[in-house]
Amino acid sequence: MTLVRWNNWQQMNSLHRQMNRLFDDMLVPSTLIERNLPRVPAAELQETEDAIHLKLELPGIEAKDLDVQVTQNAVSIKGERKSETKTEEKGRTVTEFHYGKFQRVIPLPAHIQNTNVTAEYKDGILNLTLPKSEQEKNKVVKVNLETPAA
Template sequence: MALVRYNPWKEMNSLQRQINQLFDDGVLTNLGRELKELSFSPSAELSETDEAIFLKLELPGIKAEDVDIQVTKEAVYITGERKETAKSEENGVTRSEFRYGKFSRAIALPTLINNTNVTAEYKDGILHLTLPKAEDEKNKVVKVSLG
């Protein structure tokens, strides 16, 4: 009976070839693309002054009529859809990294706001919301005792 030396790298090389084959076949790249599309959420920036909270959202390529904004005293809810434009086959697009479809985003606010006086501006793919603070939140003073 002959003694055969075990080579762990042989199995690692085999595994590497199998993973490369999955990428070559497009199985894993399509799965990754689908997962990215499911997790699409616009980027947001929140800033605050004594009078109001300012919220900016990136919505490039989305028309204003395709965005729905709902504001409560505690949060802002934004839903929308980036619609795919009709493509002509003459251009021969072979790869697209654009994300199309519906998205939604809920942003909790750090203080209560007066949601009846919210103003919105949409310019160059950036949504600007001005959320005035509720009167009780503006004058809120908390006494801290030591001892």
């Protein structure tokens, strides 16, 4: 008889992976993941002295299918993908449709003036310019360099 050491952490890791797959499939069907369609749009955030520039990659989505909301602290993007591929070979037509809603909330590193946001959407790229609030531009923090008493 051979004794095998039971590793409960291995069982927990296996359960964790299975739960992640379950929730991933609930949010986005695995067929869409296999086709390399991103679940949420890729984002690039750049901060300058006067503004925050946010660039989002939204290929194949029309502007009318997007809902962009901006607060002083975050940007929320909601949308719906409607993708269709059509192939014809040897007199046979094959059409595939891919639909799916997505939402992403991007926290901002500074407070902004959400009433002065400008947006440009071209070729599946959304560029947002988020001007910083005057408080953030002039914000100076004094650092206390005193050593604590021992």
